[in-house]
Amino acid sequence: MYDIPFLDLPPLQSAAGTVSLPGSKSISNRVLLLAALSEGRTTVHDLLDSDDTQVMLTALRTLGCGVDAQADGTLAITGLSGSLPQRSADLFLGNAGTAMRPLCAALALLATQHGGQFDLRGVPRMHERPIGDLVDALRQLGCPVDYLGNEGYPPLRLGTGQTGTLQLGQPIRVRGDVSSQFLTALLLALPLVASKDVVIDVVGELISKPYIDITLKLLAQFGVAVQRDGWQRFTIPAGSRYRSPGDVFVEGDASSASYFIGLGAIASDTGITVQGVGLASIQGDIRFVEAAQAMGAQITGGPNHLHIRRGAWPLKAIDLDCNHIPDAAMTLAVMALYADGPTRLRNIASWRVKETDRIAAMATELRKLGATVEEGADFIRIEPLAAGGWKPASIHTYDDHRVAMCFSLATFNPDRVPVRIEDPKCVAKTFPDYFETLFEVVTPVAGAVPVICIDGPTASGKGTLGAAVAQALGYHLLDSGALYRLVGLAAERAGLSTASEDLAHPEHGVRMGALAQALQVRFDGDSIWLDGDNVTDALRTEAAGMAASRVSAVPAVRQALLALQHGFARLPGLVADGRDMGTVIFPQAPLKVFLTASAEQRADRRHKQLISKGISATLDSLLADLKARDLRDSTRKDAPLKPAEDAKLLDNSSLDVEQSVAQVLLWWQGTRPFNLQK
Numbered sequence: 001m002y003d004i005p006f007l008d009l010p011p012l013q014s015a016a017g018t019v020s021l022p023g024s025k026s027i028s029n030r031v032l033l034l035a036a037l038s039e040g041r042t043t044v045h046d047l048l049d050s051d052d053t054q055v056m057l058t059a060l061r062t063l064g065c066g067v068d069a070q071a072d073g074t075l076a077i078t079g080l081s082g083s084l085p086q087r088s089a090d091l092f093l094g095n096a097g098t099a100m101r102p103l104c105a106a107l108a109l110l111a112t113q114h115g116g117q118f119d120l121r122g123v124p125r126m127h128e129r130p131i132g133d134l135v136d137a138l139r140q141l142g143c144p145v146d147y148l149g150n151e152g153y154p155p156l157r158l159g160t161g162q163t164g165t166l167q168l169g170q171p172i173r174v175r176g177d178v179s180s181q182f183l184t185a186l187l188l189a190l191p192l193v194a195s196k197d198v199v200i201d202v203v204g205e206l207i208s209k210p211y212i213d214i215t216l217k218l219l220a221q222f223g224v225a226v227q228r229d230g231w232q233r234f235t236i237p238a239g240s241r242y243r244s245p246g247d248v249f250v251e252g253d254a255s256s257a258s259y260f261i262g263l264g265a266i267a268s269d270t271g272i273t274v275q276g277v278g279l280a281s282i283q284g285d286i287r288f289v290e291a292a293q294a295m296g297a298q299i300t301g302g303p304n305h306l307h308i309r310r311g312a313w314p315l316k317a318i319d320l321d322c323n324h325i326p327d328a329a330m331t332l333a334v335m336a337l338y339a340d341g342p343t344r345l346r347n348i349a350s351w352r353v354k355e356t357d358r359i360a361a362m363a364t365e366l367r368k369l370g371a372t373v374e375e376g377a378d379f380i381r382i383e384p385l386a387a388g389g390w391k392p393a394s395i396h397t398y399d400d401h402r403v404a405m406c407f408s409l410a411t412f413n414p415d416r417v418p419v420r421i422e423d424p425k426c427v428a429k430t431f432p433d434y435f436e437t438l439f440e441v442v443t444p445v446a447g448a449v450p451v452i453c454i455d456g457p458t459a460s461g462k463g464t465l466g467a468a469v470a471q472a473l474g475y476h477l478l479d480s481g482a483l484y485r486l487v488g489l490a491a492e493r494a495g496l497s498t499a500s501e502d503l504a505h506p507e508h509g510v511r512m513g514a515l516a517q518a519l520q521v522r523f524d525g526d527s528i529w530l531d532g533d534n535v536t537d538a539l540r541t542e543a544a545g546m547a548a549s550r551v552s553a554v555p556a557v558r559q560a561l562l563a564l565q566h567g568f569a570r571l572p573g574l575v576a577d578g579r580d581m582g583t584v585i586f587p588q589a590p591l592k593v594f595l596t597a598s599a600e601q602r603a604d605r606r607h608k609q610l611i612s613k614g615i616s617a618t619l620d621s622l623l624a625d626l627k628a629r630d631l632r633d634s635t636r637k638d639a640p641l642k643p644a645e646d647a648k649l650l651d652n653s654s655l656d657v658e659q660s661v662a663q664v665l666l667w668w669q670g671t672r673p674f675n676l677q678k
């Protein structure tokens with residue numbers, strides 16, 4: 001997951017490969033609640049690990065449920081079997097509608113039946129998401145529910161601590177035209193108290209019917225067969241009881257599949273395979289497949305996979321009632337930019353009460369890209385963007401995972417402009433590794449992966465600065481000096497001399513080049529492995545630095561390490577530190593920094609650094625070594641240490657690390673084309 005303020009996506013050109021989807025959020029949270037309410041122990045396979053499932057699990061633990069993570073990655077839930085071991089609790093449910101609504105209904109009924117009191121709250125946005133229709137239904141049932149903030153919205157207090165009588169004789173009326181989650185909540189909760197047949201009547205046209213279908217299918221799996229008359233009346237039979245089915249498998253998230261279906265439709269001639277969800281999925285959003293086909297995608301699939309290829313290009317514009325795929329339909333709004341005419345997505349009023357007002361959010365952000373967009377109470381109309389019309393945009397994501405994910409598809413624009421995704425970690429709600437997964441199956445436009453070069457003499461702080469800048473931007477890091485250090489170490493191990501006079505012999509240089517070419521090295525986080533040995537500490541000694549400086553003057557060694565270094569330039573970007581990053585290895589880099597500090601300062605820093613690691617050293621010998629190294633590195637014939645012509649000079653003698661990092665990030669922002677309007 002990218003836990004950084006923004007993630008810049010370079011322009012992309014094509015996609016191919018296979019992705020595995022995380023578990024469905026809707027199924028995960030329903031299964032967790034059903035397992036918690038059941039008799040017996042349920043083993044849940046392929047559960048989604050995300051913010052929304054975490055808040056549900058925390059709530060269930062607080063309520064006294066057994067929740068045990070198993071060694072095989074499954075989760076064992078020991079159900080409450082209709083009892084209520086904890087009679088009161090204050091539950092924080094984040095921004096998870098799939099936790100707030102069903103827990104509200106279940107706990108209101110249990111609190112009334114057993115005499116309990118529960119407070120439910122969430123993040124500020126959760127307190128703006130309506131819940132009044134569900135509360136009205138619960139009050140009809142005789143459940144005491146109080147609003148602790150604004151009327152009609154969480155936070156809520158359920159129950160009084162006293163038992164009460166439930167009114168189950170009359171049909172319970174609930175509105176179905178704002179959110180289907182209210183009906184789902186009642187359907188999940190009422191089997192707990194169905195001493196007689198309990199009837200639910202839906203008032204208004206029920207939206208998002210496929211989600212009700214998921215609820216009914218999962219209820220059946222847990223032993224409760226609800227009778228359905230059309231989409232207006234649902235009856236929970238007297239004596240219904242939740243029983244664990246033992247093992248439950250959570251399907252991959254069909255809404256998450258939409259980004260990769262869109263990706264295949266836009267950018268894959270060979271195809272994208274999506275694993276974890278198939279054409280017969282119980283999730284309504286699987287019908288996004290039909291919408292994508294209508295736009296021109298070629299899609300085939302089996303029970304547990306989909307395969308998507310680009311068909312029509314440009315995509316075909318559509319005019320679609322999206323009531324059946326409210327969440328996935330946001331992806332269509334970005335695909336519409338690549339269509340052959342205006343696309344209209346209708347019947348999407350529910351977008352306005354989701355994680356954010358999604359109609360307003362999509363319209364605002366699509367306009368930033370240059371699109372002409374019309375929005376209404378329950379529709380959005382998007383005109384395609386022609387080549388020449390795309391603007392580099394910084395996409396605000398409104399703490400809404402779907403906004404962040406769907407706008408990644410704007411990176412295939414013909415104008416080759418990058419797209420900035422603000423607050424990329426909001427994808428943690430349903431797909432924490434979304435961007436990592438995307439990067440595995442896309443190919444950037446040639447030369448588009450951004451590189452920041454940091455060159456300079458020893459102990460100027462390149463490594464420290466480079467690591468901090470890479471961290472801030474979510475970029476990869478190349479410590480090119482480590483490669484030369486590795487060559488020095490490998491030579492020593494192979495019994496090859498690294499003395500300058502030996503290296504000056506052409507045959508010895510060739511041998512050294514061959515050794516560099518055959519280097520068996522693995523970078524694993526902060527650790528570096530050579531031929532299966534962890535050499536991280538051995539590389540950092542002064543002796544290794546000196547040997548590196550000597551072998552680095554051999555042209556065959558530099559040549560051998562060229563391709564290896566270029567290979568580090570991977571999505572989403574690279575920070576490379578060394579001596580010739582800006583001059584030789586990445587001459588096209590948009591930002592090159594040449595970092596210096598006085599020799600005395602640098603010797604002092606290195607001294608402190610070594611002492612802190614328990615390595616003894618004297619300041620005088622360090623200063624002498626450092627000057628010798630500076631001289632050799634900057635006077636050698638091949639790729640000498642010197643600033644690139646377009647490098648920014650940064651003397652950090654009187655700057656601390658944070659100040660240096662801030663300066664480089666400021667320079668970096670200056671090279672980015674984003675219009676930073678909100």
Ligand SMILES: Nc1ncnc2c1ncn2[C@@H]1O[C@H](COP(=O)(O)OP(=O)(O)O)[C@@H](O)[C@H]1O
Binds near residue numbers: 456461
């Ligand atoms: N701007 C700075 N001000 C003070 N100390 C710094 C600064 N940058 C780095 N250092 C310290 O100097 C030492 C050497 O830095 P390092 O990043 O290893 O240098 P290099 O990679 O250029 O050899 C480290 O202990 C680091 O914390």
Ligand SMILES: Nc1ccn([C@H]2C[C@H](O)[C@@H](COP(=O)(O)OP(=O)(O)O)O2)c(=O)n1
Binds near residue numbers: 552581
């Ligand atoms: N891009 C590079 C990086 C390092 N070298 C050589 C020259 C340096 O003295 C050695 C060791 O580099 P390294 O960056 O690890 O050394 P410091 O951390 O700056 O002390 O390798 C190089 O020639 N080209």
